[in-house]
Amino acid sequence: MRSVAAEPYEFQFEHASCALVIIDMQRDFVDPGGFGEALGNDVSLLQKAIAPTRRVLDAARRKGLLVVHTREGHRPDLSDLPLNKKLRGRLKNGIGDPGPMGRILVRGEYGHEIVDALKPAPDEPVVDKPGKGAFYATDLDSLLHNRGIRQLVVCGVTTEVCVNTTVREANDRGYDCLVLEDCVGSYFPEFQAAALNMIKAQGGIFGWVSDSQRFLKALARA
Ligand code: TIU
Numbered sequence: 001m002r003s004v005a006a007e008p009y010e011f012q013f014e015h016a017s018c019a020l021v022i023i024d025m026q027r028d029f030v031d032p033g034g035f036g037e038a039l040g041n042d043v044s045l046l047q048k049a050i051a052p053t054r055r056v057l058d059a060a061r062r063k064g065l066l067v068v069h070t071r072e073g074h075r076p077d078l079s080d081l082p083l084n085k086k087l088r089g090r091l092k093n094g095i096g097d098p099g100p101m102g103r104i105l106v107r108g109e110y111g112h113e114i115v116d117a118l119k120p121a122p123d124e125p126v127v128d129k130p131g132k133g134a135f136y137a138t139d140l141d142s143l144l145h146n147r148g149i150r151q152l153v154v155c156g157v158t159t160e161v162c163v164n165t166t167v168r169e170a171n172d173r174g175y176d177c178l179v180l181e182d183c184v185g186s187y188f189p190e191f192q193a194a195a196l197n198m199i200k201a202q203g204g205i206f207g208w209v210s211d212s213q214r215f216l217k218a219l220a221r222a
Pocket of ligand 1: 023024029072132157158159161162163
């Protein structure tokens, strides 16, 4: 077992049983000119997670960790888009409608793709998810289970929405999750702080929180 300095206490992992999971680092959420920015959000708060996540991704690849990427989005015919999600927000241009980078959150569209800096390698699984949690209506659990994965190191956006939902789903399925605070981002600084606190409170009720430097140090030792 390897140890990463973390809160509420050290996180333990083994290379063979640990995966890096990068949540929804898609152009439409992260890039200037995308759907997220069109909704009035400050995407620089998400952009700053790219560089540290890239360093973690590079190190994970070098060390041979399983790397899994997720993308939030829907089939082009929108048959997997629940009506409540379609209607939520009363947006003039919402999911499935034309957006600044193609149809919003539709698979195959430019804005749905992962940002260039974190582009998945050909051998890295990409899990397309219709919900906020990466386990809901996907094969993520079986993919991890079949590889003997027990620990997840989690990066991505947004901290209080898809990252938090995924960590909660993972925790209930028996995975230990380490969230790297500089590799996750929220449009709302107060939610960033609260979402991280919620994970590590009560003895790590949902998991552990650390940062890229501390994780990279632990990975380098291994
Ligand atoms: N990936 C993810 O978090 N999807 C969202 O819709 N996040 C928001 O914060 N809106």
